[in-house]
Amino acid sequence: MERIKQHAIWGHKGTFVLAATGSAVGLGNIWKFPYITGENGGGAFVLMYLVFIAMIGVPVMIAEVVLGRHGRANPVDSVRKMAQQSRVSPHWNLIGALGVLTAFLILSFYSVVAGWALDYMSTAVQGGFSGWNGESASAAFDALLADPTRLMLWQTVFIGLTVLVVAFGVTRGLETAVRVLMPLLFVLLLLLLGYAVVAGDFAQGLHFMFDFNVSDLSWQGASIALGHAFFTLSLAMGAIMAYGSYMPGKASIGKMVLTVAVLDTLVALVAGLAMFPIVFATPGISPGDGPGLMFVSLPVAFGSMPGGVVFGAAFFVLVTLAAWSSTISLLEPCVAYITERFGLKRYTANGLIAGSAWLLGIGSVLSFNHWADFTGLFGMNVFGFLDFVTQRVMLPLGGLAMALFVGWVARRELLRHELRQESERQFELWLTLLKYLCPPALLLILIGGFWA
Numbered sequence: 001m002e003r004i005k006q007h008a009i010w011g012h013k014g015t016f017v018l019a020a021t022g023s024a025v026g027l028g029n030i031w032k033f034p035y036i037t038g039e040n041g042g043g044a045f046v047l048m049y050l051v052f053i054a055m056i057g058v059p060v061m062i063a064e065v066v067l068g069r070h071g072r073a074n075p076v077d078s079v080r081k082m083a084q085q086s087r088v089s090p091h092w093n094l095i096g097a098l099g100v101l102t103a104f105l106i107l108s109f110y111s112v113v114a115g116w117a118l119d120y121m122s123t124a125v126q127g128g129f130s131g132w133n134g135e136s137a138s139a140a141f142d143a144l145l146a147d148p149t150r151l152m153l154w155q156t157v158f159i160g161l162t163v164l165v166v167a168f169g170v171t172r173g174l175e176t177a178v179r180v181l182m183p184l185l186f187v188l189l190l191l192l193l194g195y196a197v198v199a200g201d202f203a204q205g206l207h208f209m210f211d212f213n214v215s216d217l218s219w220q221g222a223s224i225a226l227g228h229a230f231f232t233l234s235l236a237m238g239a240i241m242a243y244g245s246y247m248p249g250k251a252s253i254g255k256m257v258l259t260v261a262v263l264d265t266l267v268a269l270v271a272g273l274a275m276f277p278i279v280f281a282t283p284g285i286s287p288g289d290g291p292g293l294m295f296v297s298l299p300v301a302f303g304s305m306p307g308g309v310v311f312g313a314a315f316f317v318l319v320t321l322a323a324w325s326s327t328i329s330l331l332e333p334c335v336a337y338i339t340e341r342f343g344l345k346r347y348t349a350n351g352l353i354a355g356s357a358w359l360l361g362i363g364s365v366l367s368f369n370h371w372a373d374f375t376g377l378f379g380m381n382v383f384g385f386l387d388f389v390t391q392r393v394m395l396p397l398g399g400l401a402m403a404l405f406v407g408w409v410a411r412r413e414l415l416r417h418e419l420r421q422e423s424e425r426q427f428e429l430w431l432t433l434l435k436y437l438c439p440p441a442l443l444l445i446l447i448g449g450f451w452a
């Protein structure tokens, strides 16, 4: 109820695009996309990623917004309403519950990585990057990971920031953040891109990201690319459904979803194009370096470019803000669900969930130091395992359930009503992709990922 009132205050047409873009654009684009592209060989991976965004991500995102706007409630109740009006079991609402659980798990380790950005922000402000090269940058990153106290400090600060916004309500703050700071982040990325063109090995970066051999396409790469397509668009977690539930009835869902998907993809591609040329021009770092890629390559660039102190500080501030608008959208559906389902007060639910995510996050913190040798979770440490189950298992599974439910189970008239701004042909194209392409593709990649 409370959230619906807040939305009424925002009340203008673009709210969904702003909020959904704030949720979508985050660490997934700037931190994760470049490093998993690097780990999975470049071009072939990028191609699969782009195809999955367009052919699977966009149709599923439309389905999620349709559910939300039709239900006008929290994710669990929105799905239940569609199920009831389609005269099928209300238990389809498990889709919503699965999403809330996934959101909670992601929140726990996402906050740890956002904490790294905070740490780098403080280094940048103190002019700390000057003179960094590949080796010293790697050493600095390793030193951060080796220090659990420092990691926990920033993780705690970041979760605190998220709790604050969710406690006071997701109102004007988020809107300003998205309207002003997202474009600023994009401009800064373009500036970095300019620097990469001038000072980096741009040609090699370009080759790496866009050249590919058919033989480079692998099941494992496909599975990672698909999981990331869901992660980056904030799908199958109730976030987009919740934001969709406040969308005015007149707005065209298709157009808005396309806008969000294009913006998200642009940010990811520009981030990659800005980073790889620097990676190739810097001895001591290479594309497959893993989660540290952004934290090693960019400080080297900031350390040697004119105005690097200001740009470096601004960059990490903006990355933190982008991550912040993403974690808000992770925490908010969890809080809404717990409040409505178990009758807890908003403050209590907020504290409880954030506190638990913080506690679980310590497992991720320790994965990089004290528990680095513990690989008891199917050969993975806590951080690796949470990343794996959420991205490779839960997100594709949630997407599969949603595609089946909306494509095959929900009543067609109800869907058509929500998508009445779209032409008959657009509607048919969407429904065909959702019914016939998404489920088998998701299933295949889900299973294929385990084999490879």
Ligand code: PFF
Pocket: 023, 024, 025, 026, 027, 028, 029, 103, 106, 231, 232, 233, 234, 235, 237, 239, 240, 326, 327, 329, 330
């Ligand atoms: N889409 C965000 C990113 O790319 O960083 C991560 C995310 C936010 C995932 C919110 C899920 C979500 F509900």
Ligand code: NA
Pocket: 023, 024, 025, 026, 028, 029, 231, 232, 233, 234, 264
């Ligand atoms: Na994203």
